[in-house]
Amino acid sequence: MLHNGAMSQPFRFRIPEHGTLVKEPFEPADPPPGWTRLAVKAMALNYLDLWTTRGIEGVKLPLPLTPGCDGAGIVEAVGPGTALPPGVEAGGSAMIAPGLSCGLCAECLRGDDMRCAAYGVMGHVLDGTAATHVLVPAANLLPVPPNWDFLQAAAFPLVFLTAWEMLVHKAKLQPGERVLVWGGGSGVGTAALQLVRFLGGRSIAVVSSLEKAMKCWELGAEHVIDRSREDVAKKVRELTGKRGVDIVFEHSGAASWDASLASLARGGRLVTCGATTGHDAKLNLRVLFAKQLSLLGSYMGRREHLWTLLGHVQRNPSNPPFRPVIDRVFPLSEYPAAQDHLAAGQAFGRVVCEA
Numbered sequence: 001m002l003h004n005g006a007m008s009q010p011f012r013f014r015i016p017e018h019g020t021l022v023k024e025p026f027e028p029a030d031p032p033p034g035w036t037r038l039a040v041k042a043m044a045l046n047y048l049d050l051w052t053t054r055g056i057e058g059v060k061l062p063l064p065l066t067p068g069c070d071g072a073g074i075v076e077a078v079g080p081g082t083a084l085p086p087g088v089e090a091g092g093s094a095m096i097a098p099g100l101s102c103g104l105c106a107e108c109l110r111g112d113d114m115r116c117a118a119y120g121v122m123g124h125v126l127d128g129t130a131a132t133h134v135l136v137p138a139a140n141l142l143p144v145p146p147n148w149d150f151l152q153a154a155a156f157p158l159v160f161l162t163a164w165e166m167l168v169h170k171a172k173l174q175p176g177e178r179v180l181v182w183g184g185g186s187g188v189g190t191a192a193l194q195l196v197r198f199l200g201g202r203s204i205a206v207v208s209s210l211e212k213a214m215k216c217w218e219l220g221a222e223h224v225i226d227r228s229r230e231d232v233a234k235k236v237r238e239l240t241g242k243r244g245v246d247i248v249f250e251h252s253g254a255a256s257w258d259a260s261l262a263s264l265a266r267g268g269r270l271v272t273c274g275a276t277t278g279h280d281a282k283l284n285l286r287v288l289f290a291k292q293l294s295l296l297g298s299y300m301g302r303r304e305h306l307w308t309l310l311g312h313v314q315r316n317p318s319n320p321p322f323r324p325v326i327d328r329v330f331p332l333s334e335y336p337a338a339q340d341h342l343a344a345g346q347a348f349g350r351v352v353c354e355a
């Protein structure tokens with residue numbers, strides 16, 4: 001029994017074909033064994049929402065599909081015989097770890113779930129959080145930190161997991177090292193700036209306006225480069241005494257690629273999780289070996305590391321070492337407008353919808 005009385009009609013957004021997004025009423029299903037149903041209270045948008053809706057060349061998605069990778073809400077139904085993770089209770093609040101994997105293969109068993117051949121993300125391979133209700137594997141639920149609201153909880157997992165994996169496990173950031181963070185005002189950029197500070201690194205944020213520059217300083221950036229007015233690689237050489245940075249944190253792609261490589265110090269590491277401006281880039285192999293560079297690709301991160309991040313927050317939930325930055329909140333019924341706002345590229349931090 002899902003409704004009692006005057007509850008509003010459940011709805012979801014649907015991609016029937018790429019390029020089309022429709023809102024429709026639906027009857028939320030009961031969760032099978034191992035699964036739960038969440039009443040979504042908030043969901044946060046990622047660029048993946050845009051790619052999933054528009055379609056990605058060469059990637060076949062299971063349409064029709066409900067987008068939305070990040071979300072938080074109330075655990076309103078639990079599948080038969082299903083145990084819940086520590087700190088999560090039926091009827092209580094939870095946030096979603098967006099990565100889905102088989103749980104049985106060698107990669108999954110050693111914790112590398114994001115390298116599972118069956119790996120996928122909520123809202124990309126399976127119905128996601130742009131809905132009033134969503135089915136989630138019980139193993140993908142995490143408790144909401146004390147004092148955090150649903151908006152913060154929804155805005156936390158994907159970008160912090162991604163930035164943590166890139167900085168800690170791929171680029172292996174050491175205290176004192178310098179990191180160039182492209183898109184300092186993006187969701188993943190705002191997470192990266194805070195994590196660099198938390199890990200003892202020194203960041204240079206790249207932004208597109210003075211207003212965003214001020215906010216990056218508040219998140220711990222040591223320097224900010226306004227790419228609308230300055231040559232990024234030239235400015236990096238100036239700020240680092242011609243040495244360059246140890247790590248470039250990339251997610252922009254073709255438009256920033258050349259400046260990224262030119263900004264690296266000898267032995268530098270470039271780590272990338274996206275290509276929002278295009279995925280075709282050139283590489284001068286002589287520069288690669290002579291400067292002894294490392295190029296590192298990254299996609300999401302181990303689910304266990306969300307628990308690590310949660311642990312750092314829970315030690316001091318009222319003043320955590322990092323927290324999601326929220327740009328703007330839309331009603332869930334206006335999810336398409338929230339997508340347009342994210343696509344416009346003017347947001348500082350996460351674009352979130354509230355149910």
Ligand SMILES: [Zn+2]
Nearest residue numbers: 102105108116
């Ligand atoms: Zn697996």
